[in-house]
Amino acid sequence: AQSVTQLGSHVSVSEGALVLLRCNYSSSVPPYLFWYVQYPNQGLQLLLKYTSAATLVKGINGFEAEFKKSETSFHLTKPSAHMSDAAEYFCAVSDLTGTASKLTFGTGTRLQVTL
Amino acid sequence: EPEVTQTPSHQVTQMGQEVILRCVPISNHLYFYWYRQILGQKVEFLVSFYNNEISEKSEIFDDQFSVERPDGSNFTLKIRSTKLEDSAMYFCASQGLGGETQYFGPGTRLLVL
Numbered sequence A: 001a002q003s004v005t006q007l008g009s010h011v012s013v014s015e016g017a018l019v020l021l022r023c024n025y026s027s028s029v030p031p032y033l034f035w036y037v038q039y040p041n042q043g044l045q046l047l048l049k050y051t052s053a054a055t056l057v058k059g060i061n062g063f064e065a066e067f068k069k070s071e072t073s074f075h076l077t078k079p080s081a082h083m084s085d086a087a088e089y090f091c092a093v094s095d096l097t098g099t100a101s102k103l104t105f106g107t108g109t110r111l112q113v114t115l
Numbered sequence B: 001e002p003e004v005t006q007t008p009s010h011q012v013t014q015m016g017q018e019v020i021l022r023c024v025p026i027s028n029h030l031y032f033y034w035y036r037q038i039l040g041q042k043v044e045f046l047v048s049f050y051n052n053e054i055s056e057k058s059e060i061f062d063d064q065f066s067v068e069r070p071d072g073s074n075f076t077l078k079i080r081s082t083k084l085e086d087s088a089m090y091f092c093a094s095q096g097l098g099g100e101t102q103y104f105g106p107g108t109r110l111l112v113l
Helices: none
Strands: A003-005 A010-014 A019-021 A024-026 A032-038 A044-050 A056-058 A064-068 A073-078 A087-094 A109-114 B005-007 B010-013 B019-024 B031-037 B043-050 B053-057 B065-068 B075-079 B088-095 B108-112
Touching: A003 A087, A010 A019, A019 A109, A024 A073, A032 A064, A032 A073, A044 A056, A044 A064, A044 A073, A073 A087, B005 B088, B010 B019, B019 B031, B019 B088, B019 B108, B043 B065, B043 B075, B075 B088
Parallel strands: A010 A109, B010 B108
Antiparallel strands: A003 A024, A019 A073, A032 A044, A032 A087, A056 A064, A064 A073, A087 A109, B005 B019, B019 B075, B031 B043, B031 B088, B043 B053, B065 B075, B088 B108
8 A cells, every 4th residue: 555644734934945845655666756736725736746767856836856765755845935835735646657546645734935 | 728627616515415526527538536635634535437437446435426427528426415524625637548647626615514
């Protein structure tokens, strides 16, 4: 069975500061990993994904994540936070591609950006 | 850019009533999913659907739930007799053949009174 752990249900950073949202996964097969963002009262939007190519993945809005197999981690970072980054961020894992494979989500991290 | 759409955006129903949540996936996608998110909790997988049949379902997806692709474009989730604990945001997602990414709709917020 796969699982995802997101450390920190709430993270607060100042505008312009580094954003670091943590995600650790457990999977018995090589995983596919995703970060989704959910803005208030909206659906889930894909930020970025890891699918066994480059371990450093760049996504939208200046976010990136690094897959570290030895640490079973896929932490999300952004060098400089913007007020518009305030949202809930979900890490998810999937075990297959090209088939109907469910996503297993973490509990989410709510990012607050302050002036 | 193609997107997944869901209707209605909000639905209020009485306990014991049937509800049907509708989704229009991205047109050339072949894999379809329903997830739900109870307020304040994580997104949970309900069911996946491919080639007109269920591929996988979770423990949540009991006999009260059913899915259908009635006309080749819509993808529906039916809850036969709603319970209070069915109150949640329900998300539909679709995925293309050979792709890894599931694209989510904006969700239907269901409130069971």
